[in-house]
Amino acid sequence: MRLSTVCSVLAACSTALATPLFKRETLNASNSSSIAWNTSNHSNATAGPDSEIGTKLKVFVTGGDVSLLPSNSSTFETEVLFNSSMALNVTQLYDVASQVNETLQDDTYHGVVIVSNSRSVESLGFFSTVVFETNKTVVVSEDATSAVQVAMDYESQYRGALTVAKKGGVIYSGLFAPVGPRSNGIPVGILSNDEVVWFFEAASPLLVAPDSALRTNYSFTETNITTSPVVPIVYDGDYSQDLVDSLSGSIDGLVVAVSGYATNSSSSTLASSDVPIVYAAASSDLAYVSTEDVPEGAIAAGYLSPVKAQLLVSIAVANQVTDPESISSLFP
Structure with a gap:
């Protein structure tokens, strides 16, 4: 994707979204410059109020392209968890998360890269945004080399999870990880000629901001x-x-994928007071489903895609949050 195209997308998104989607985080003055992240230039940086950023990056491989990734060094180390070509399910995502979370809590490391197959970038990016509450760097991509370059950039911290497109080097918030290969999502930066260019100051998405319903x-x-x-x-x-009612007790929730961009585009009347039923827009671009677009008793996914909506419900249920009203409060 050319930089001019990215700028056009940014302009369109700014016009379409009246409510800010990111919340500014305060960085120390010493952290404000964009420099390559190596052992010599971040020894005194901080990842949080009382913790030092470590000198190493941990790369977890679950699939994707690692062919050009250098061998382990004093700068980073690699661990292969598995090599899947299929979309990761929620159980596999949590298997990855347990390893990542342990690393993020270790002050030896300043961040984590998760290398994934193309089918799992969206789910891993979003899942990481919700599950990892950290100021450290978390980058997801199917291309290990690009992901490491972004993760080694000093300003990749304090942004929540990020994803990097294999082609074009476009960087997205994990919250808006591309839905498919033709999706533009909402870019926050770009990797160009081995240099990381950020479009915005470091910020966390409002969905997972410290004062969000999800965090508080x-x-x-x-x-x-x-x-x-x-x-x-x-x-x-x-x-x-009738079929949904018959499945009650066998499923923990349901996501109804609706097509098109127009409001009131769904022809379904599915709703339930027992399990959360979420309506999400099935589109390769950013679309929005509001409460006015769904039947009474159902949940609107807002700007979340069907996969992201599915993951948010799954994460809530996995944490014993199961009633539709509580789950509804989590959605944008």
Whole structure:
């Protein structure tokens, strides 16, 4: 993607979104310059009020392209968890999360890279945004080399989880990880000629900001999860209310993928007071489903895609938050 194209996308997003989606985090004055992150230039930096940023980066491999990644060095180390070509399910995501979380709590490391297959970048980016409450760097990509370059940049911290596109080097917030290969998402920066250029100052997405409902009312950072929530995604009109009612007790939630950008675009009337039923827009670009677009008793996913909505419900259920009203409060 060319920089001019990225700028056009940014302009369109600024016009379309009246409410800010990111919340500014305060950085120390010494942290404000954009420099390559190496042992010599971050020894006195801080990742939080009382902790020093470590000198190493941990790379976890779950799939994707690691062919050009250098061998382990004093700067970073690599651990292969598995090599999957399929989309990771929520159980696998939590398996990865337990390893990542342990590393993030170790002051030896200043951040983490998760290398993934292309089908899992969206889910890993969003999952990491919600589950990892940290100021350290977390970068997800199917291309290890690009991810490491972004993660080694000094200003990659305090931004929540990030994803990096394999082609074009466009950097996205994990909250807006691209839905598909043709999606533009909302870029926050770009890797160009081995240099990281940021479009915004460091900020955390409002969905997971310190004063958000998700952070203030719940704690979804536990990674030792024993349950495996069942939250299918169905397409608008494919399922009847009777069938959904018959599945009650067998599923923990349901996501209805609606097509198009227009409001009131759903023809379904599915709703339930027992399990959360969420309506999300199935689009390769940013779309929005509001409360006026869904049946009474159902949940609007806002700007979250079906996969992101599925993950948010699954994370909530895994943490024993199951009633529809509470889950509804989590959505933008």
